[in-house]
Amino acid sequence: MKIVLVRHAEVIEEYKGKYNGHIDIALSANGKLQAKTLAQKLDSLTFDKIYCSDLLRARETLEIFHREEEVIFTHRLREKSWGRDEGKSFEEITVDGREYQNFMQWIDALDGEDIQSYIENLQEYFNETILKEKCDTVLVVTHAGVIKTLLHFKEKISIEEAFSHSLPYSSFVTMELSQEFMF
Numbered sequence: 001m002k003i004v005l006v007r008h009a010e011v012i013e014e015y016k017g018k019y020n021g022h023i024d025i026a027l028s029a030n031g032k033l034q035a036k037t038l039a040q041k042l043d044s045l046t047f048d049k050i051y052c053s054d055l056l057r058a059r060e061t062l063e064i065f066h067r068e069e070e071v072i073f074t075h076r077l078r079e080k081s082w083g084r085d086e087g088k089s090f091e092e093i094t095v096d097g098r099e100y101q102n103f104m105q106w107i108d109a110l111d112g113e114d115i116q117s118y119i120e121n122l123q124e125y126f127n128e129t130i131l132k133e134k135c136d137t138v139l140v141v142t143h144a145g146v147i148k149t150l151l152h153f154k155e156k157i158s159i160e161e162a163f164s165h166s167l168p169y170s171s172f173v174t175m176e177l178s179q180e181f182m183f
Contacts, residue, residue, distance in 0.1 A: 001131065001133075001135055001136065001137070001138065001176075001177050001179070002136065002137045002138070002174060002175070002176055002177075003130070003137075003138050003140060003174070003175045003177060004042065004045065004047075004137070004138070004139050004140065004172055004173075004174050005140050005142065005146070005147045005150065005172060005173045005174070005175065006038065006042075006061065006139065006140065006141045006142065006170075006171075006172045007142065007143060007144050007147055007167050007168070007169060007170065007171050007172070008027070008031075008035075008053075008055075008057040008058045008060075008061040008141065008142070008143060008169065008170070009027050009028075009030075009031035009032065009034040009035040009038070009057070009060075009061045009064075009169050009170040010027065010028045010030050010031035010034055010169040010170065011025045011026070011027060011028060011031060011057050011169075012025060012026055012027070012028045012031075013028060015087065016028075017089055018086075018087055018088055018089050018092075019082040019085050019086055019087070019088055019089075019090075019093070019110065020079065020082075020086060020087060021078075021079050021080060021081045021082040021083075021085075021086040021112060021113075022055065022078055022079065022081045022086065023086050023087055024055055024056045024057075025055075025056060025057050026056055026057065026060060027057055027060045027061065031057075031060075031061075031169060031170070032060070032064060034169055034170035035060070035061045035064035035065070035170055036064050037170070038061075038065075038170045038171075038172065039064055039065040039066070041172075042065070042139070042172070045137060045139075046069075046137065047067070047069050047135075047137050047138060047139040048069070048133070048135035048136055048137055048138060049069065049070060049072065049130075049133055049135050049138050049139075050062070050067060050069050050070065050071045050072070050138070050139045050140075050141070051071075051072050051074065051077060051130060051138065051139070051140045051141070051142075052071055052072070052073050052074075052077065052140070052141040052142070053073070053074070053075075053077040053078050053079075053141065053142045053143060053146075054073045054074055054075050054077075054078070055078055055079070055143075057143075058077070058141045058142060058143065059073065059141075061141055061170070062141045067139075069139075074125070076121060076122075076125040076129075077125070077140065077141075077142045077143075077146055078142075078143065078146075079142075079143035079144070079145045079146065080112065080113050080115070080118045080145050081112040081113040081118075082110055082111060082112040082113075083110075083111030083112030083113070084111040084112075085110045085111045085112060086112070093110065098110075102160075103159075103160035103163065104159075104160065115159075118145075118149070119149055119152075119159070122146060122149050122150065122183070123153070123182075123183045126150070126183045127182050127183055131177070131181070131182065131183075144167045145163075147167055147173055148162045148163050148165060148167060149162065150175070150183060151165065151173070153183040154175055154177075154181075154183070
């Protein structure tokens with residue numbers, strides 16, 4: 001199975017470079033142009049199924065694709081929730097005295113969804129839903145955290161290393177998976 005994982009396009013200015021999590025944010029004008037360019041790049045592919053985060057920035061990215069395939073919208077493809085830290089930048093979060101010492105300490109210091117629960121949700125959803133489909137090619141429109149978490153499993157790298165990869169707005173990663181592969 002080929003899975004094409006798309007990160008949503010650029011969000012409106014006030015939310016760029018922030019821990020946005022579950023905030024329902026629209027695309028910027030530039031984001032809409034990015035999505036159109038990406039749609040053209042992927043236009044030659046036919047997808048058996050399309051899965052999309054139910055958050056606005058992912059939905060708006062997919063809308064610009066003008067695809068005819070069935071789309072399954074789900075909260076299970078959302079970015080990690082950052083709770084009270086959502087919508088804040090690193091600098092805004094550190095104002096209250098929290099310090100970055102290392103990746104896992106920082107993730108634990110932030111509010112919101114437990115990282116292990118987040119990872120387990122993604123594993124379960126991909127293993128029990130997407131990978132169980134009898135599909136050749138699947139499109140998943142989602143968020144950077146989702147894609148990086150899947151790279152952690154696929155590439156057998158630490159979650160810290162996976163999250164250190166640059167994944168610009170409106171970029172995509174393709175994974176070729178055998179029938180036996182499980183996240």
